[in-house]
Amino acid sequence: MYFTESGITKTMGYRDWRWQALWWHLFFLLWTTIDGQTRYSIPEELKQGSVVGNLAKDLDLRLSDIFDRKLRVASEVGKQYFSVDAGKGELVVNDRIDREALCGQSASCVLPLQVVLETPLNLHRIEVEIKDINDNAPCFNTKELTLKISESAAVGTRFPLESAEDADVGSNSVKSYMLIKNECFTLKMKEVEDGKTVPELVLEKPLDREKKAVHQLFLTALDGGNPAMSGTSQITIIVLDVNDNFPVFEKSIYKVSLEENTPKDTSIIRITATDADEGPNKDIEFSFGSRTPDSILSVFEINLLTGELHLKGELDYERDTSYKIEITAKDNGIPEMEGHCRLQIDIIDVNDNTPEILLTSKPSPVSEDAPSGTVVALLNARDADSGNNSKVTLQLPKGSPFALKPSFSNNYALVTTGPLDRERFLEYNIEITATDSGSPPLSSKKSIPVIITDVNDNPPVFTQPSYNVYLKENGVPGSILYSVSASDLDSGENAKISYSILDSKVQDVSVSSYVYINSDNGSIYSMHSFDYEKLKVFQIQVQAKDQGSPSLSSNATVHVFILDQNDNAPAVIYPSSAAMGSLSHQRMPRSAKAGHLVTKVTAVDADSGHNAWISYKVSEATDASLFTVNLYTGEVRTKRAVSEQDDSSQRLLIEIKDDGEPVQSATVTVSILLEDGLHEPILDLRQKAFEPSKKTGRITLYLILSLASISVLSLVTFLILAVKCIRNSRSSASCCTRQSDCDDYKNPNRNLQLQLNTDGPIKYVEVLGGDMLSQSQSFRSCMSPMSEYSDFTLIKPSSTTDFKEVISVLDASLPDSTWTFESQQVSRERKTMFTYMV
Numbered sequence: 001m002y003f004t005e006s007g008i009t010k011t012m013g014y015r016d017w018r019w020q021a022l023w024w025h026l027f028f029l030l031w032t033t034i035d036g037q038t039r040y041s042i043p044e045e046l047k048q049g050s051v052v053g054n055l056a057k058d059l060d061l062r063l064s065d066i067f068d069r070k071l072r073v074a075s076e077v078g079k080q081y082f083s084v085d086a087g088k089g090e091l092v093v094n095d096r097i098d099r100e101a102l103c104g105q106s107a108s109c110v111l112p113l114q115v116v117l118e119t120p121l122n123l124h125r126i127e128v129e130i131k132d133i134n135d136n137a138p139c140f141n142t143k144e145l146t147l148k149i150s151e152s153a154a155v156g157t158r159f160p161l162e163s164a165e166d167a168d169v170g171s172n173s174v175k176s177y178m179l180i181k182n183e184c185f186t187l188k189m190k191e192v193e194d195g196k197t198v199p200e201l202v203l204e205k206p207l208d209r210e211k212k213a214v215h216q217l218f219l220t221a222l223d224g225g226n227p228a229m230s231g232t233s234q235i236t237i238i239v240l241d242v243n244d245n246f247p248v249f250e251k252s253i254y255k256v257s258l259e260e261n262t263p264k265d266t267s268i269i270r271i272t273a274t275d276a277d278e279g280p281n282k283d284i285e286f287s288f289g290s291r292t293p294d295s296i297l298s299v300f301e302i303n304l305l306t307g308e309l310h311l312k313g314e315l316d317y318e319r320d321t322s323y324k325i326e327i328t329a330k331d332n333g334i335p336e337m338e339g340h341c342r343l344q345i346d347i348i349d350v351n352d353n354t355p356e357i358l359l360t361s362k363p364s365p366v367s368e369d370a371p372s373g374t375v376v377a378l379l380n381a382r383d384a385d386s387g388n389n390s391k392v393t394l395q396l397p398k399g400s401p402f403a404l405k406p407s408f409s410n411n412y413a414l415v416t417t418g419p420l421d422r423e424r425f426l427e428y429n430i431e432i433t434a435t436d437s438g439s440p441p442l443s444s445k446k447s448i449p450v451i452i453t454d455v456n457d458n459p460p461v462f463t464q465p466s467y468n469v470y471l472k473e474n475g476v477p478g479s480i481l482y483s484v485s486a487s488d489l490d491s492g493e494n495a496k497i498s499y500s501i502l503d504s505k506v507q508d509v510s511v512s513s514y515v516y517i518n519s520d521n522g523s524i525y526s527m528h529s530f531d532y533e534k535l536k537v538f539q540i541q542v543q544a545k546d547q548g549s550p551s552l553s554s555n556a557t558v559h560v561f562i563l564d565q566n567d568n569a570p571a572v573i574y575p576s577s578a579a580m581g582s583l584s585h586q587r588m589p590r591s592a593k594a595g596h597l598v599t600k601v602t603a604v605d606a607d608s609g610h611n612a613w614i615s616y617k618v619s620e621a622t623d624a625s626l627f628t629v630n631l632y633t634g635e636v637r638t639k640r641a642v643s644e645q646d647d648s649s650q651r652l653l654i655e656i657k658d659d660g661e662p663v664q665s666a667t668v669t670v671s672i673l674l675e676d677g678l679h680e681p682i683l684d685l686r687q688k689a690f691e692p693s694k695k696t697g698r699i700t701l702y703l704i705l706s707l708a709s710i711s712v713l714s715l716v717t718f719l720i721l722a723v724k725c726i727r728n729s730r731s732s733a734s735c736c737t738r739q740s741d742c743d744d745y746k747n748p749n750r751n752l753q754l755q756l757n758t759d760g761p762i763k764y765v766e767v768l769g770g771d772m773l774s775q776s777q778s779f780r781s782c783m784s785p786m787s788e789y790s791d792f793t794l795i796k797p798s799s800t801t802d803f804k805e806v807i808s809v810l811d812a813s814l815p816d817s818t819w820t821f822e823s824q825q826v827s828r829e830r831k832t833m834f835t836y837m838v
Contacts, residue, residue, distance in 0.1 A: 044099035056089025134225025136167035140233035152244035164221030175224040240335025247329035247339035271307035273329035281333025289326030351438025389438035456494040456548025473532040486544035494548035502541035566660020568606035601634035611660035620653035
């Protein structure tokens with residue numbers, strides 16, 4: 001037995017095949033690397049655990065790589081004949097190896113193996129050549145062979161004998177035959193196709209049935225092994241009487257080609273033979289040879305009389321590529337004479353096998369930020385057909401972010417080709433189509449699942465960029481204001497969100513002193529109660545941050561609007577004595593007629609909206625029939641003319657209520673003294689104002705000119721304001737018309753906000769300077785269209801909360817239900833008074 005390594009030939013002798021395995025353990029195993037592949041050569045029948053070679057050394061691997069990279073060996077023949085000793089890195093025999101069972105009569109027997117390494121994935125191909133040992137003796141299928149030979153057989157006639165079969169190959173196969181010495185017969189060899197030889201029995205001496213009717217011969221077959229092994233068959237020759245012509249075929253060898261998809265009952269060929277005899281000795285019957293195996297008998301049948309061969313089974317090129325059939329023709333003479341021929345049927349391959357896709361390694365999860373070219377899985381494509389029918393091409397769907405990278409021997413690596421997005425596709429089911437080159441082509445599909453792992457590439461997103469929260473004042477500290485919510489498209493820790501409030505200032509105080517937020521659910525809570533009169537609106541910057549690495553965040557703005565509650569009672573600002581808490585004393589003449597204005601009670605409410613609407617009524621009076629109070633203006637007038645019977649001292653208790661819920665109220669007590677001969681001071685002023693006097697004439701002229709200048713200037717100012725309001729009202733509600741609630745007018749140059757309220761009988765306007773959060777400049781006016789006299793109140797700048805600090809009171813006369821200031825109108829019906837105090 002010969003093995004070659006680097007051009008050096010080594011010869012090994014064997015005394016007994018059972019010692020060959022032990023012999024190989026004593027010598028190192030041969031290996032060689034050809035075209036980047038590692039090749040080992042071992043004899044068959046090695047014991048389990050026998051070392052084939054040092055795989056770690058030959059693949060340039062460390063012993064630690066076997067564990068770390070999960071080295072494993074995959075066999076392409078299905079059964080796992082080899083394994084790896086992880087401690088030594090050696091490839092060892094894992095199971096009994098029978099070369100004859102694996103490769104049959106093939107001259108070369110090679111087991112291809114695939115060595116798979118992970119992290120990173122790598123594939124090595126190695127080949128193990130299985131060398132034959134002489135472990136099979138020659139064997140005859142028929143241990144006892146009977147030949148009937150006519151006594152008229154001519155000297156030199158040849159009779160084909162059964163060839164012995166040896167499962168071994170090469171020099172261990174059958175090499176020679178030996179026949180026990182006999183006076184009538186000798187043994188000669190005949191060469192047939194493929195260089196094979198078959199034994200033939202040659203008649204050396206005429207037979208004489210009367211002398212010897214039966215001859216017993218022993219045929220021995222020897223193989224070329226060392227030591228040689230043999231097999232014996234007994235041949236019994238029966239000498240027959242004269243039918244001295246045997247059938248003769250037209251050809252000694254017939255050849256036919258059939259496609260493997262040929263249907264059953266197809267006629268294949270008609271075999272013909274002739275016999276020179278006459279009568280019954282000339283009638284021929286055809287049959288298969290006596291040693292024809294069942295694998296042929298199950299597929300073909302021959303007509304006994306016509307010699308026509310039919311197909312009765314199914315052909316499969318992948319099972320048998322050709323059939324060699326021995327045909328016998330026998331006559332009906334006595335004794336029977338027979339002739340022999342050989343029929344060779346070659347099977348033509350058709351494309352009847354779909355290609356297969358086999359995973360060499362399972363697909364591993366891929367990060368969504370994996371670079372292009374990342375190996376996902378290793379796979380192999382196969383087709384059981386041959387030629388072009390076995391050539392396989394693989395194809396992926398269009399638009400897939402994966403590609404197939406070929407390596408060798410129909411092995412491919414599945415790699416990424418572009419960016420992955422787990423938020424769009426959590427998992428890819430990659431459908432690979434394998435198509436062969438046959439006609440028509442056949443194809444198959446295989447889906448490979450690839451899981452995409454998440455990276456933190458998506459920031460949290462709020463349900464809306466900003467939130468408006470309306471909160472009633474005087475709420476309970478610790479109550480929930482609002483709950484914001486954000487979501488994150490990532491998963492796991494990358495999708496866990498925590499909420500926080502970014503630090504900012506509200507009236508020079510950190511916003512964290514006003515509110516706090518639950519970091520888990522985004523609920524915002526108040527730290528204390530809010531007062532609308534101190535703080536009307538503020539902003540909160542909420543940040544949502546995930547727990548990825550690095551973490552991502554986004555912000556949202558929460559606008560908190562404090563809603564006014566009726567928590568302030570009306571405050572009396574006129575009469576001033578009543579505002580200070582003392583009794584208000586007023587005088588009036590007894591000559592006053594009905595409708596005479598006695599005094600006017602003026603009050604303001606620190607609240608806003610409906611809560612600031614004020615109404616007046618007489619709660620108690622000395623004489624309820626004498627005085628009345630205007631519900632909206634607070635003007636105290638006589639109901640009737642004063643009579644002599646009326647008491648000279650009258651007392652009125654006036655109740656002042658707002659329009660809030662619950663109602664807040666205040667009272668003021670007015671004491672009125674009725675006097676005889678008392679003149680109206682205003683009438684006196686009017687008379688004095690119009691009395692001609694040389695001393696006051698010039699002063700009057702200056703006063704008239706001043707009032708006219710002021711009127712013109714005021715008119716121009718209000719015209720400019722009206723034009724700006726009209727321009728800005730094209731996209732928003734007009735600031736100069738009545739609306740259901742407060743409308744805003746903002747001057748872009750001075751950043752002023754004008755809030756008008758025309759809801760109900762009380763009319764008021766708020767002018768705010770700066771932004772919504774800055775309350776440094778604030779003026780409020782309260783005007784009543786129901787009265788001949790109205791109030792214009794300027795609240796102290798820098799605060800809208802202390803309504804007790806009244807800067808000045810403006811008594812202005814306005815036309816009914818209008819908003820136009822009259823700066824110069826002196827008459828008995830209307831009076832204008834303007835007082836501004838700083």
